[in-house]
Amino acid sequence: MDAAIECFRRRGFHQATMQEICAEAAISAGALYRYFGSKAEIIGAIAEDKRGDSDVAFLRAAEQQGLLEALCLSGREFFQKFADGDGALIADIFAEAIRDDAVATPLRKTDARSVALFVKAIKAAQARREIDVTLDPEVAANTLFAGIEGIGLRRAFLRDTDPDAAVAQFRAFAERYLSPSPSARHE
Amino acid sequence: MDAAIECFRRRGFHQATMQEICAEAAISAGALYRYFGSKAEIIGAIAEDKRGDSDVAFLRAAEQQGLLEALCLSGREFFQKFADGDGALIADIFAEAIRDDAVATPLRKTDARSVALFVKAIKAAQARREIDVTLDPEVAANTLFAGIEGIGLRRAFLRDTDPDAAVAQFRAFAERYLSPSPSARHE
DNA sequence: ACCTGAACACCGTTCAAGT
DNA sequence: ACCTGAACACCGTTCAAGT
Numbered sequence A, B: 001m002d003a004a005i006e007c008f009r010r011r012g013f014h015q016a017t018m019q020e021i022c023a024e025a026a027i028s029a030g031a032l033y034r035y036f037g038s039k040a041e042i043i044g045a046i047a048e049d050k051r052g053d054s055d056v057a058f059l060r061a062a063e064q065q066g067l068l069e070a071l072c073l074s075g076r077e078f079f080q081k082f083a084d085g086d087g088a089l090i091a092d093i094f095a096e097a098i099r100d101d102a103v104a105t106p107l108r109k110t111d112a113r114s115v116a117l118f119v120k121a122i123k124a125a126q127a128r129r130e131i132d133v134t135l136d137p138e139v140a141a142n143t144l145f146a147g148i149e150g151i152g153l154r155r156a157f158l159r160d161t162d163p164d165a166a167v168a169q170f171r172a173f174a175e176r177y178l179s180p181s182p183s184a185r186h187e
Numbered sequence C, D: 001a002c003c004t005g006a007a008c009a010c011c012g013t014t015c016a017a018g019t
Helices: A002-011 A018-025 A029-035 A039-050 A055-065 A067-083 A087-099 A101-127 A137-157 A163-178 B002-011 B018-025 B029-035 B039-050 B055-065 B067-083 B087-099 B101-127 B137-157 B163-178
Strands: none
Touching: A002 A018, A002 A039, A018 A029, A039 A087, A039 A101, A055 A067, A055 A101, A067 A087, A067 A101, A067 A137, A067 A163, A087 A101, A087 A137, A087 B087, A087 B137, A101 A137, A101 B137, A137 A163, A137 B087, A137 B101, A137 B137, A137 B163, A163 B137, A163 B163, B002 B018, B002 B039, B018 B029, B039 B087, B039 B101, B055 B067, B055 B101, B067 B087, B067 B101, B067 B137, B067 B163, B087 B101, B087 B137, B101 B137, B137 B163
16 A cells, blocks of 8 residues: 555655555545545655664664764665655655654654664764764764765755765765864873 | 745745735736746745855855854854744755756756855865865865755754754864864874 | 736545445 | 545636736
């Protein structure tokens, strides 16, 4: 049923019509409204279950290859969506979530889980003295997330969605952001 | 005439109707389409002339207070829009620009001008040895932009649009990103 | 030449009627 | 109980008719 993702993917949230989604799902309009209260509710449901699969992979990478590589893995996954043409849809989701609390609330829950994962990995890396110990893990996790999202959106806007280039840009940012700043070092 | 910005501001791009805009501008539907070919063309026009006023202020700040303070000034200006409730509109513009070349092309032109300004200020700061000289100015300018945009959107999504907190987050990011990285220093 | 506004094609959503 | 699909209210856009 959620395979009506296909319609948003093909035409974007505002361009796709409920009738197209009904046709794709082989269902009537009335039946669709039995499962989802509105069009906005559908993006909520989509964005919600798109996360999570990669959580285990992230934590394993953080342990085995270090925080930076794990972050780049997450980044690549996100940047790939833009290369696949989902950029406008992602921006639509942002817009809808900023505008509508009913959309934002469920998304914030899954977002918080991802942030918590970042925080956990950051603390572990600090314990290993792999990165700057003076960074606030919560703020750092959010800034890294903002960096990934900003880079992805911006490159889509500039029509250069090559994931390799995007990861390289993010890697340089994360590396510099996380490394002990000269002014803060104590030895 | 462009005071129909008001409608987008109040209700967002997709929620505002052409009839509302016509009423606000005291004009008929036919007349509106004489000036703008479509609804999408209107955001293009809006976003286009929203830039530019602050270019002079940025360059002056960069000279007198250093690159970091000038960046924070730009950041604050952008974050203020989210605090004013324009966050969803900004995300809409992103979505529309990613989806539609006709919207993106004029926006990329004004964007390029702002990036060029950042690049210029970055080069000057490198000449002063104020920041890391090994940074590519073009990439750095884009990454800083992505950081501002990402932080703004993300904080709007998380319903915490306080400009002071946003600037503080961005300042820490920019400071660490720009400072000479230990591994790259030569002395 | 320029503007008007009724009309058009189409959208998201609903709800009486069927099974 | 659940689904259908015509109908509703409303959208962005157009274009014959006016000035």
